[in-house]
Amino acid sequence: MEENYGHLDMDIEYFKDKLFDLLNDADNIGIINIETYDKENIFKIFFQNGNIYEIECRQILY
Numbered sequence: 001m002e003e004n005y006g007h008l009d010m011d012i013e014y015f016k017d018k019l020f021d022l023l024n025d026a027d028n029i030g031i032i033n034i035e036t037y038d039k040e041n042i043f044k045i046f047f048q049n050g051n052i053y054e055i056e057c058r059q060i061l062y
Helices: 012-025
Strands: 031-037 042-047 052-056
Touching: 012 031, 012 042
Parallel strands: none
Antiparallel strands: 031 042, 042 052
């Protein structure tokens, strides 16, 4: 049986909030800044070593 953790109808806004919290609390991977582009559903993550990653959130199955 699949667990739903109380969020059967998780929308993308809830998912983005939780993802931001996870990234923001990840002290051991060297994140120095997170820029959010809420309308575009994008996070830009800056690391201490100069790397920059972009995460785009899309719901692909309803």
